Amino acid sequence: MDLKLLPRPRRLDMRGGTFPAGGSGEIRFGSNAGALPGIVTREWREETGGQLSAKQVEGGEYFFSMGEEGPRPQVADSDPEAYCLEVRTCELAASANTYRGLLYAWQTLKQLLRHGAEEIPCLKIDDWPDLPWRVYHLDMKATRRRLSNLHDILPRLSELKVNAVLAEYEDYIQLERHPEFAVPGALSKDEIRPWIKAAADYGIAVIPLVQTLGHWQYILGRPEYAHLQEKPGDTTSGCPSQPGTWTLASDFLDEMMELHPDAPFIHVGLDEVFHLGACKLCRDALKGRSPDHLFTDWLDRICARVLDRGFTPMAWGDMVKLLDKDMGKRLNREAVYSDWGYTHDGGDHTSVRLHYKDHVSRQWLLRPEGRPPGVTPLYFTPDSGIFEDLPEDERSRMRPLLDTDGYPGKLKMGYPLAWIKQLGLKRAIVTGIRVSYHGCIAPLFFHGQMNTRAGAEGCREHGARVLIGSSWARGHSFARINAHPELDWYGIATLGDSGWAPLGEDEMRDFDARFAFQFFGLEDGHIGDLYYLFERSGPRAHDVMDDYTGYIEDECGTMLPKVKRNMELFRLFAEIAGLQALRFRCQKALLEMEYFYEAWSRVPEQFKAGMLARIGDVETEIDRLMPRLAELYKSTLIDADAEELAASQLRFWKDNMLAMKDRLWG
């Protein structure tokens, strides 16, 4: 039997025979089962239609069983999330080391049920995760999810064995000490506490992310806090030398730590902290030392606050790469530094980021002999630099970090990660599930997936224990909203799968089949083709537009009746495909006007009338779609964000099209 399990178990032994599990019956739980009996009976009913009665039995172990009572399975691994699940013809039983392990035994059993509950194949599964932390980034800076949606995503994350969320509340929380920052409708602590408890029931730790100096636009943009700006007029970074900055940062931290008493990490942000040392107070405090001291001293002070309360601090890693070795050695050793890299989709890098610039090797700008098979895409823009043109000391400093067998054809490791590693600091890898690529209305499904898969490999290779799939609501505070976060599930599934067990680059069709089956109840992995084609649709450098969106819409229509689970998420993707198709029609109308612009007086009137009709059709459809999308988004996002997101996906193109139309037709 071909079992499509997501993630794949580490060890699976098939045995002969089956166990009849369908319908109703009794399930026994050890006394440590916590919330699991409630979860299992509810989900059992949803999956099979049957009623289970849960019975608590004596004994403190983590186990559950059905059928005859036999010997309890022995857990083979000491990992806290390890479990053993055994199905025999007369009995089904699971043991684990912890609550979360037992929960994961149920998640696997649930996936087995979907292959036919009446006849579960006899087998033994020994399972445990490869990476201890598989974290989904829950950014609520712009796509502020409704409380109901925050609850709805928990069972799905749990099934994919994602065991933490990195919750970035920013102004979407009512803090006691600084209520002025909360947006209307922000979550109260009384709403968040039960959610954290529900997350724990699903084996998910909530890691709060608190920005403690940079990305303070929502604070420093207010007139009453403008005096805390490090550089007047710039709202990105606070001034570390002013007591008011510390008051805010420590107050935020204290309240967040109190609200998340069981958090495995407290993320203190500290990415993109620009301009430190710009103000006079800071310059005086430095007494001639480099401005890097402001950053390391501040980081140390913040980390000390977190460590004092018994938590482990975590910080973004991008500022670390800007420090030299002496300064790097001063960084707090207890903190975990999370390094992001979104451009690579395999183990190879083609650029080195230094001085806020991507540097590529001249080697990659040479024309290859003939057509090169599988060349890694090069991210080269007018802003890029040439690696060989960097000063000798910088190159020699980087060479041991970047050099691989393939150099200069390949750079194997992200420079920041290598640097964090060489400094002997604890590290996490951050991949991009939903990243701010200009104008995208959906995540880069394929690229984000390969990036996440590569990130999991990077964790294994470079000893990082934490894999974070980032999902950014906006590029920054003043940018348009990125795609709807409920389109992230393909990426989240990759995070869970590749973080749990190695996922080879050549196994993606197998992944698609498992994802499609478990997530949507579809019999084949064709949805993966559609995600891939969605990303390949778009204008190219030489004005050619690959547009697969019509095909994708048609295929979605064919598949829709076969979808058994998460129907609303499948519909959302189909809707986005339609939206993309409409946006392309709008872009094509613009391209057409550009094409005839110079020769406009010679274009036949009849042809112009056809163009005008097409423009009118697109306009009508956009006017119909935008409010419908806003309504759809409101089921998961707060009203303001739902409306802004829907508008931002179409209005720019519509306005451009109409402005150009007015220009040509007067």
Ligand SMILES: [Zn+2]
């Ligand atoms: Zn300052």
